[in-house]
Structure formats: structure tokens, C-alpha cells
Amino acid sequence: MSDERDDIKLDEVRGIESGKRSDNTAGILKEKRVLSEPLSDVEARKRMTGYSRRGFITGGAAALIAVFGWRCMPDETKANLLRRSLEFDERVAQVFYRPTRLAPEFAPESVSAPRTNGMEGLEGEFDPASWRLSVGGLAGRNDDLVLTLDDIKKLPVTYMVTELKCIEGWSIIVEWAGVRFSDFMKAYAPKTINGTAPDVVNRPTELVPYVSLATPDQKYFVGWDMPSILHPQTLLAYEMNGRPLTPDHGAPLRIASPTKYGIKQLKRIGRIEFTAERPRDFWAEQGYDWYSGH
């Protein structure tokens, strides 16, 4: 049975190679076949045994090394490898990052039903009336500047209808109103790396490279890289879907930005600090990507 089939197959190969058959894909695409000289049964079997031994030993060894290498890798080594991989991904993302690339904006009618997820930093007693924003790491001072919501609202307002993407995989369209973080930084400029006078607009790379944000109770905290927070669609938001923020959406002031997952868009900001050191990050400490950048 199988001999007959192989026989037919080889006839086809010859027909294709000699150009006799042009009614098939292999002939039309000029497929090449590589055949040994004719061999006796014994010789063919002998050669195949040699090829098999070599192939299965090499393949088996490679498979064993791969499986045992991965399975027996100490947890710490594996965790390090995966964390470094995320950091590598971050560096690649930053090489290709351009602040001029914007997330799509939608019509206000396309706003989705709001959705909340996680209450970290939002539990416990909170009095909106006595809320103040502390800002550390500003140029020309060592102590925190303390601001009220009215101070923030004096800055130019920006509206945007963008898609909020949760790291879980869902997304909703939200209308935001607030102050561009870049506008906030123009009014309250951070320190520079070398202590020179800051120029947020023209020399942003001289600024300290990180921003730390935390809730008033400091139970939820995130770190941002300077390019992402300077993105024109990163807002210090105080309104959502046309109304002042409600407590579960981060009243009185939160981050809203389509440049990162929701885990980075801290609600109920208590303190902002501009810093040269990479800030701690609540979810990064749970194994999530520190950068989480879009």
C-alpha cells in the first residue's frame, strides 16, 4: 500500500522537476526537491538510522534542557528574569515614545456607564472640605507646597473624552475635565537633575525623571515617568462625565490619562512629589509592570 503511494509521489516529483507537469503549484513556483542517489533498501535503512539517532538525540537533549531549565530555575531567578524583561520592554517603549502621538478622542455621547474597580487608598475617614494637595520636589524649595482645589481650578481647564483601559482587559469611554499635568508643571515647576533653573516646555529632559503620587492615607501610591505625565492627555482631573468627581471615582482630584492603565491613574491624590528616584508603586510591588505605558 504505502510503497505504491510513495511510487506515485516520486513520479510526481520527477514530473515537476523536469518541467513536464506545470498544472500544479510546485511546478509553477519552481519548487526544488533534494533527492539522494538511488540506494538499496539496506543502505537507505542504514542511513536513516544514522540520521534518526542524530536527530532524536539532539532534539531530545534540547527539549530536556528547555523543560528542565525552565522548571528547575529557582523562583528568584525566574522572577528576576521576568522583572528585567518588563524593564527592557519599558526601555524599548521609551525609545519609540513620542508625546505628539495622541489617544483617540470620542464624542461626548459615546461615554460609557462608569465603572469602579478597587478601593485601595479610598477607605477610611475623608473630609473633602479639609482636603489639600501637597507638592514636593519643586524647584527652589525643600518643603512641600500646599494647594487647595481652587488653586488647581485657576489653571487652564482641558476637556477630553478618552478610553480608560483597565489592566484586567476591559475599557470604558469617559469624559474628563481638569488641568493638564503639563500645565500644572508650568505653574509649579519641579527640580532639575543638575539644579539649574527648570524649563518644563523646552527642556523637559533636564527635569527630575519621576513623579510619585499617593493617596492622603498613603495606602495607594504610584510612580510615573516624566514623559508620560507630560503627555498632553494626562490630566489632573476634577470632573468626570460633566459632574464633579464622586468619592469612588477619586474626588476631589485624580489622574486621568490614556497613556497608562487604570492602575496608574491614582484617585484622591494627597501628595505629588517630583523625584530623581524611581518611586515605589503599589501594583508593581504585586508583580505588575511598573511602566504600564500605552
Added chain:
Amino acid sequence: MPKQIEYKHPLAIRWMHWINFPLLAMMIWSGMLIYWANAVYGIRIAGYEIFHFFPAWFYETLGIPYRLAEGLQLHFFFMWLFAANGVAYVIYLAISGEWRALLPIPSSFRRAGQVALHDAHIIKDKPPQGKYNDAQRIAYTGVILMGAGSIITGLSIYKPTQLAWLTALFGGYGWARWFHFWLTILFVLFFLVHVIQVILAGWSNFRSMITGREVVESGEPIAAEQEVAA
């Protein structure tokens, strides 16, 4: 009857084929860890969901729940290896000329139909073929395109702001995730059919993906000195 040994699969193709197996497996596994966190897809007929991806027993049996962070770490590590292997494979096909054995042409679709009818024992004649029949050409080229699709839809949900134009191409973030998911289901279906076909094709065919070689019957006589040697 004399034999000839055909060198079917170059070494590079064999390595890339087998390396792809664990890489794709890791991408699918980590993808499931991620998908669990927002498991919204199902098969619906007339508004009624006949199958949900995935049933609770499926997640529990495999130990999938609450491993989103791990899934993302694995996905964003193995993605480089998966993409690099795929790109290397395509480059190799292009420069080695192996694409001639793999790509379909428009009339391949007709012949692929005949292959299917032949495999189903409905027609006796098998259409002429090279190393692969036309159904294989379509399937193997299709799976390369699926790989490219997975990378592109993956990128569009990985960087939906920096690559907003790409995400828009798929109809937005939600749809890009939908395409990414269904491409994965197609990969799983490809894998199942592929394994069944390999089993049906037999040992000699399977071994050729490891040794590169397969013995075929020869119509030509053996040279005299060889016959003596044997």
C-alpha cells in the same frame, strides 16, 4: 525496489518549527491567565450564548484564576522570542527559496478542495503536489499570517495610544482584543488539526521533521558499485 532519501526539511526550518511549539504554548497559556481577568467572549447564536470562554471548571482544573500579573510577565517576556522566531522563519523562507514549497497560488484553493475530497475518500485522484499539497500550502501560509496577525493585534492592545492608528485599523481597542483572542482560538484549532494529520500521515512523515529526511521509492536503478557495496 531501490530507494532514494529525500532531504525534505532544512535544519533551520526544523529548529524553528520545534522552537515555535513551546513558545506558542507559553503565549497561549499566559494569554489565558490574562484573559481570565476579563473573560467576556462566547459563541452566540441568535442572542443565546451556546459556549462561554471559558467554563468555571476549565479555569479551576488548570489553576488559572488570580494569576493576571504572572500572565502579563510571561506574555511580555515570551512575546520577544515568539516574534523573533516567527520573523526569522519568514526571512529564512524568503532567502532559502523554501517559500516555493509553501506558498499557495490562486488555483491552490481549487486543488485544496480536491485534496479534501481525496482525504475524505470521495474522489480517487489526488491533485499533483510538491513537498506539500495545496491544502497544506494554504494552511501553513495561513498560520504564518495568523502569527503576523497576533503580533499586530497584540501590539495594538499593548500600545493603543502610541500606536493609535494601528488600533483604529482593527476598529478600536475592544475589537483589537477580540481579534487577538480569536486568532488564538484559530491557533489552537490549527494545532489540533495539524496533530491529527501528522498522526494520520504516519511515522515516516513525522520523523522527517526531526531528521529532515524521508525515504521514497525510486524508479531509477542503483549504480553498479553501490549494489556491490550493499
